[in-house]
Amino acid sequence: VPTGSGAMLNAICKGFEELQSVSLLDDLSSMHMHCAQPHGCAPIVDAFDKNSDKVIPVEQPDTVAKSLAIGDPGDGRYVLKRLKQYNGIAKETNDKEILDAILLLAKTEGIFTEPAGGVSISVLKKMVEEGKIDKDETTVCYVTGNGLKATESIMTVLKKPQVMQADVAKISAVIG
Structure with a gap:
């Protein structure tokens, strides 16, 4: 789960628990919940890596994932509890990996995500590569x-479109 304040990860866990309480889910014991944060604003990851239950705020968040740049996550300590409860981990990813993940998702699934979605895809990719x-x-x-909410970051890695005259023969020559 891409994590800024931690509220969404906690709400997702609560939702699964409520579904189980009304018998719409059988068993949550095999579920794992993981926290994904951008490098440059990963206070929950830092606390997790130190095996601490105290989240130390990041004074000046610096990441392309602006929606996750929450230096003092209000629900951070609850996220740490959820990670223990659901055998999860917290992992970070850097800006280049985030942008690469946005492009990967667009190319393979046709989904254009904002950088927060790139954070979760990038961390998933790392966890698969590491065998986790x-x-x-x-x-x-x-x-x-949606990626349209934050186009400025992805524009730095996209190829510039080729400009050409509106001529069928010239366009056909380029696209094949």
Whole structure:
């Protein structure tokens, strides 16, 4: 789950628990919940890595994932509890990896996400590469926002479009 304040991860866990309480889900014991944060604003990841229950705020968040740049996550301590409860981990990813993940999702699935979605895709990719998630395992990756909300960051890595005259022969020559 892409995590800024931590509220969404907590709400997702609560939702699953409520579904179980009304018998719409059988068992949550095999569920794992993971926290994904951008490098430059990863106070929950820092606390998790130190095995601490205290989240130390980031004074000046610096990341392309502006919607996750919450230096003092109000629900951070609850996220740490949820990670323990659901055998999860907290992991960070850098800006280049975030932008690469946005492009990967667009190319492979046709989904244009904002950088927060790139954070979750990038962390998922890392976890599969590290063997923390099996590539054949059923996994839900939260992609929570449309890329049109934050085009400035992705524009730095996109190829510039080729400008040409509106001529069928010239366009056909380029696109094949």
